[in-house]
Amino acid sequence: MRQLVRNAILAVLRSRAWKATSQRIRGTREFTLTAREFADSAAPDAKALVYFGDTHSKLYQLQQWLPVLEELNRAVPTAVFLRRPSSIQETADCTSLPIVFRQSFDDMMTYVEEHQPKLILYVNNGQSNFQVLSFAPAVHVHINHGESDKLSMVSNQAKAYDAVFTAGPAALRRHQRALVDFDESKLIEVGRPQLDLDYEPELPASDKRTIMYAPTWEGENDNNNYTSVDCFGPAIVAAALATPNTRLVYKPHPRVAGSHDEGMQGGHAMILELIEKANAGGGEHLVLTDGNILAMFEDVDLMITDISSVGLDFLYLKADSPLLLTDRRTNREKLIDESPIASSVPIIDDSTVNGLQTMIETELASGGNAEARAEARALYFGSHGVGESKQAFISTVERLIAEREAQNIDQAYMVSAAEASEDNS
Template structure:
């Protein structure tokens, strides 16, 4: 494995033209003023009660993307045992929800000035980002910290290697596959910007949620991703193969289906995926009227549904790679909506250790699932690929991540001293 070092709506005054309009606007303005007052109270940047807090986890998005930071909370809580850490948000609802899910202090800062003031008050030295949200760039204005991007999963999606990575001082990646992915996709990104840490999120145990399958019944998890922000980032199988995959599993009396799509599928952000999702839900509900055993744990964490699964059918996404790491003994079937096996294996090396559902193989999904359950023909190759993607045993990733945080703090302090003595 190559050594990759890790250095250094405002309230407005309406002018009405009729008494009725004045009354209506008066009620509306009162509601807006109350809402603004609530926001102002929650967004106080007086964080002095927290004292010096060298590590800040920044999350600027709304609740729809809370899953992105949620998987990092156990990691941040572990870091906080060594270095004080707080979570800084930009949305009031997000802030309230996070306070219910973590013991970490959560600070709400609406304006850019609030963000910068909070960083100054706690003397932030390392700011950690779990996504590429647009509001990240307001936080990046702060000059006295190192900015570290950790993303919210290890995936072969093209979105994992955006040029936005160049905005950060460090980019945390899982292993060799991620280093190669960045080299292949980007120009002018030095290797020393990449910090290889494995997947510290996977070091933390998650309580399983699946009940035991009936005797003699094996469990197939179908976990499709969403349709992405644009066509290049669309890896979902839902609208093309979802109905065939689900029907294939439901047709076998000795198989149990667990259907757990990406949260943005459940929210119905894409019309084609929303229609396909409703169709699958209807199929599963109909099948359960005959035999109540198929499951749809939409609101449980993906990691919580891995235990008890005998085979995973998934798309190019972090779910497949997390499963590869945590359940290397269980086969994976990957999908490819573009039906380009050469490109798929280049961009997603995990496909070299799986059967693939695409336009040429979709009619034999039932046979593909049965062969993998009975013979598991790719087991040895999956073991090699697991090392290629991750390269660490469990708990080593957490150690490496903590070491990275400490190194960044030390480097930041040295750089600030050097600057201030010039």
């Protein structure tokens, strides 16, 4: 109850803060927040918009794209389009891109009609996406917020977009298996642009081997629940802490700590307690709820994670390092069928969890099956090497804009010719 009251108070305070007439952010742009709306001059020349219609709790879906979009902005003027007040401040703190805020449907449509963006990018399938999709002149492109084998990675909503950017062959296979009467020509392979950026290392230096445990959250329903926190999490952490000459980095999904599921709460609390006790005895183990996980991979010697984008991102960047995956359902045949990477790495489930410390020590010593991981990397990311996906993304955006502009010119010419013919008849 105390937490509910605290949340209500915070919501009121945030609401009052947004009613301020203006504020300076980073000293670079002045945002006029009267009527919760930015000035029209915020992004007058943006050809591309990245649309995010959700609250700050899902902002991680947008944040991972912001550095790539800043690179895109050098070639194609790009702005961020927000619909919820709670997302404004944090987004502004994360990027130098212009930000457009329109809360109501009418204000949003007025903006796009007046400014005529050529292409709109979507990082999720939020309900309000389908409001802005009604703006026909633009190219609408779904880019998602990761590459994984979760069921949520493929939705029938993909049919609504003009194009869907994917990482590699595994995504094509995923769409073919899940969707009926889907136009596969919508799928455009661009690799994983977020993984091609140069990040400053975020983990403190250590002379010990680093094990990262990065579990996902429980999802919206049981079918989308891939987390190990409530079933294997404490055992994984205990085994990692017992492995000689190692430090553990616990980096859970942003939504794990705030979970309302009792099993998740209990598993997370037990993990924190185990790490606290180990550190009281002289350990150097870390609990990280913030920070860019991609900037931590370079210093990770072994990754333990669930079916999520984390494992595949690690595979892309560090295919030479061992990776362990969890399976909360202990159904190896189904897991491998739905997640081909599972055939390339050791699996933690009910049948193997008791030997987890030995599994960790063996993988650290041998490096695991590097050849199998390389094959899995090619399946998920195609032939894109590190550094090539970002350029594929930018050049594809440029091509789609050029094609749509040519189509609009042709259409305008045909309409004009038809009208002239009617006038002469």
